[in-house]
Amino acid sequence: MYILIRYAALSGKRTATLFPDTPVAVACSLLFKFVLNVFYGTIVVENEHYIPKNGEPVIVCSNHVNSLTDALLLVTSVSSKKRNFLRLTAKDSQFGRKTFSSWLIENAGTLPIQRRKEHGDQADNSTTMDKLLTALSEGDAICLFPEGMSRFHPTMAPLKTGVARIVSDVLTRNRDNPEFAVTLLTCSLTYVHRWSFRSDVLVSFNPPLKLTVKDTPSLISTPDKPVDFEAIKSLTTFMHAQLSSNTIDSPSWDLVRVAKTAARIYVPLGTRMRLGDWVRVVARFVEGLAKPVEGTGAGTGGEGVAIERQGMKRTAYQDQLNALGLKDDRIRQSITLSRIKILWRLFLRICQTCLFLAIAAPGLFLWVPVFATTTYKSEQLKRSGPVWDTHDEVAQTKLVYGLASGIFVWLTAIILTTPIFGLGLFFTIWFVPAWMWLTLRWTEDLIAAFRAAVALYRLLWVSKADLKRLRETREDLHGRVMNVATEVLGLPKDPEAEFLVVEGEEGDDQPSRWAKHQRGRTRGGWDSALRYFSIRRRRKRDWNETLRWFDATEFPKE
Template identity: 55%
Template sequence: MVSPTEPLVGSPTPWSYMFIRWLFKFVLKIFYGTIVVENTENIPPRGTPCIVCANHSNSLTDALLLVTSIPSRRRNLLRLTAKSTQFGKKTFTSWLIESAGTVPLKRRKDFPDGQADNSEVMQHLIEAHALELGDAVCLFPEGMSRYHPTIAPLKTGVARLVSDVLTRNRHNPEFEIDVLTCSITYMHRQHFRSDVLVTFNSPMKFTVKDNPELLAPIDFQDIRELTAKMHHQISSGTLDAPSWRLIRNAKLAARLYAPLGTTMSLGDYVRVVRTFLEAFKVAEAPRTDPGSDGDNVSIEQEAREDAKIVQLGRDLQEYQDQLVRWGIKDDRIRRPLSRAVILYRLCIRAVWALVLVTISLPGLLLWLPVFATTFVAVHQFKRTGPVWDTWDEIAQYKLTYGLISGLAVWLLVVLATFPVALFTVPLVPAAMWMGLRWMEGAVAAGRALAALARLLWVGKPALRGMRERREDLHRRVMELALGTLGLPADPETHFAEAGGWEKGRVQGRWASKAKYFSVRRRRKRDWNETLRLYDQVDYPEGED
């Protein structure tokens, strides 16, 4: 319990935590092309007891992302929790988890004999570890990491923890504990150089004085209501869907509505996709029987609107399937090119890809052992189980094996060049980064080269028919966006003006060309881009 007059200052930051935070901030920035963090001003300051909750779809990577996304000036320490089965092993992952001061939690699926009792752990977490010292604790209320796109029903543990902390400090009417929900959206969670959006939502503040309903003895309905509010906050900031198919359709609808690519900020892009996603979800959801008192005319009208949206989703899926079969993007249909322009651009892209591959070769030779080690490790791991049970840990495996093998390459090169090690210590990581940076450009040029060649192969008649099909879809998408969803009528102006440094591209010919050669990162054209020679729009089979 905390004295009413005793100020909370939080626990000191262990050196191991600071080292791990610095190390994985560096690793995450290499693995993911762009990490956009929104609303850090919502993070309660140090000294305020706080529980940080987020959706959990990427195993240990989610926790590392939260640790590195919270500015140290706001919170010096985020106390993590992890499944108990990851502790006590002679592995790098186990050492990493334990060194960060992570608290072990038992999951029921890991203890089918009924031994998954976390009451002592939670009590220790309250008293000795964090909350009553003014620290922040990270919990994932889904209770598991999952690959499927639906946020699992939240466990009531966070709400019960809030109740326990308030009850223990009921003598102090001003005692406050905050619940900070966070929405994490991965464009492609396990793919190298994809993008991530981290959005901190408005904190929910609870005090002994203002929330007597959470003091023991408590009505469990209040616990359920708090849990439902947390679920709503988390899901409202990310893509929560019953199937990947709906997310795929919503992304295409957003692209038809606002074909801005990365001149639209990642946050705006995710919110527009989510707006279309919610419309598709509602249209496909079964309607409850309104009974005899229902307005039959209104019900029939809603049913017709739902049928139109469902049909739009089917047509979008067929259109995207055809694009995938041809290996081109919607942008190639929207802005047709003459055969002469295609041939000219083919030559330019081929030369540019060759130049970039050539200058990136020294760095890529250093990357080769890292890529090989990571590929073998992930390939072996995938064989241990089905998609739904293993794919949420792929990014974790890539990060850990990539880090270990990358450090090994750096150390070996430094030792091999010991007489000039003073120079190779900084030059090796610099060469690796520049090799990766220009390889991204080469892959993008190769991707464009392949798409242009396919345009010639498809032929004008087929492209003309596809363009007519797109015009019809665009008209229907705009009707849905403006007439039903209330989105801005001029998206290309509205969203192009919003956002700042986090955009993948910049406005203006000179600024765009200059930023293309940025050492920091490549200016992407599409938020769905990864380090692939093809456009990533699909998900692996068997994921739903």
């Protein structure tokens, strides 16, 4: 799915535009940013310095894994200091429907795209394409998803050549100006859990490719020479390689699950490592476990590596942990924990759970309609079709209906309390959102404390023999993981020294020695001063953590 959303600059600087700004469009863009930051716990944006400034034609391309949410995320990730707005498109079936999402799309400003899937040979996008090409010629930025559709799958779909053809068309349109250039900027999106409330997202911009009229004659058509199709294919291949290199692109969900287990064993730092580094480590394990081993003959060493990789794939270690309700980190640390220490920590977690339950319970009444509505509508959506065709819209459904029900709660509170307080209207407008936010923070801590208490309780009931077997299994698996990581994937031999982020380093923009990427922030200066009551979430223990009573490790069946 595509959507065109206007991103109006707060600074007031604007270039010439085909689409005049409206108060509704500006309000919608700000509303989208708000709702995304409520729904997702941490949104880390890497390499913003790659985004060209206003006035430079830019085509932003991204992998398309989460329907409408991808477009919203890209629009809100591009700073208004860099670009005034970002133009996108939407399939025409999203227009004219009597739904809240359709209303938002239309009022945010969109261009319709007719797809062959719905219109066959009658599809006509000449008007829309002409407007996009004119926007690029005027120095604007557009955003397209070259996969052509959103779907719930662990691997990227083959890219269509449409983006490369637009590059060719805009260069051809400006062929009389040899200095004209258009920048192709790919952006890799990674959702730790796509539809889970308070999960985390990595937005990673890749090095841009600047294409000029004088340097790319193969992409320019003339009356005497058509465009070289091999150049179109080559540019499309380049985009696919960039997009897949900075996200988790796996042939199966099971491989993602194994790779995440391997990554936790390889570098058990949780959120003491940056989200970008975590995603890239998991991606390297997916790549290493999926790729066949060459040179498995005698004396090559390949046979031993192949055995290690197969041993990692076959392990039932994560299944055992799930059955016991434990995490790998508990097993790793259990050797230093006596029963007395476990009981003491369990007592503290129970006290924390009771405390946060007491202070969060009143405000949860405000969240009940939101949680009930989003749960009902998302479950209804999942039942409406197969996993690959419906699950990519779960996050979109939760965002839209969560926003609608949240506004309903807010307005209802204003109506009910205005007659009660002397300054009821003014008081409720600000108090209700603030109270709901604090309740959300307390609920996150409540669930985290409860999860820890349950894990400690279950650890008490694991027999010494079973615990010893789990440690031995982990020790054997750790050896296999380290062998594959260092011998096959070229990862550091001392991962904790390489990826550990020390306190106060969260805002460090220096590239990692291994990843060579700018690291995104998880906590800035204001958060350090007011950690708990900051607008960002408290530091999680694990990037896999969401607002659930259990650890989210499972994925839908293929």
